[in-house]
Ligand SMILES: Nc1ncnc2c1ncn2[C@@H]1O[C@H](COP(=O)(O)OP(=O)(O)O)[C@@H](O)[C@H]1O
């Protein structure tokens with residue numbers, strides 16, 4: 636079986652694509668540490684975002700250490716098999732943000748169309764959802780809606796993590812965000828992925844964290860994704 640982790644948040648710009656690609660890179664690095672570099676990678680990042688931001692990496696990188704698949708307009712039957720991909724141990728799925736088409740209704744707010752169906756299909760085979768959020772109040776309601784409408788009704792195990800926190804801003808909003816999460820009883824990942832300019836640049840240049848320089852602030856920036864991956868994959872958490 637393939638373990639499927641879905642990056643999801645209704646809000647755009649919270650780090651879904653960045654995390655999907657970099658978690659795949661770190662896990663591929665860890666799982667293939669003792670193998671030839673040309674061995675088949677056991678990790679894939681799959682994007683079902685029609686805007687295709689994860690494809691920035693695919694367009695610009697010759698040899699990513701993982702499979703990067705843009706599943707736009709692919710048959711839903713293929714997405715329904717994500718938990719059963721031969722030779723693939725782990726898949727990280729990048730999803731689009733969305734407008735809530737049904738803010739007060741009983742539906743899941745996703746509406747109709749291929750993207751909504753693709754997201755529902757992926758959620759059906761997800762082992763876990765990871766919900767990135769920013770230390771900003773404008774992120775609180777969309778995160779709550781994501782959990783209440785998409786994840787809780789499907790009984791999908793989920794964890795929230797804080798992304799893009801800039802220590803130079805001080806820790807007031809970091810503390811407020813943690814409080815907001817914990818007050819609602821949501822499981823919160825300890826690792827806070829800090830804001831580093833290199834992450835923003837890397838996405839444009841097609842670089843993933845495993846390819847960063849191993850010194851200075853680049854190494855510190857990469858470390859957050861290693862810590863995130865390690866926390867996600869800690870044995871007791873599974
Ligand atoms: N920890 C971080 N530090 C710096 N820039 C970040 C960080 N996380 C995300 N970004 C940048 O923020 C923008 C939005 O991130 P992205 O992963 O595309 O969000 P989403 O997929 O949720 O819309 C991108 O330009 C990305 O490079």
Ligand SMILES: [Mg+2]
Nearest residue numbers: 651652684688
């Ligand atoms: Mg994205």
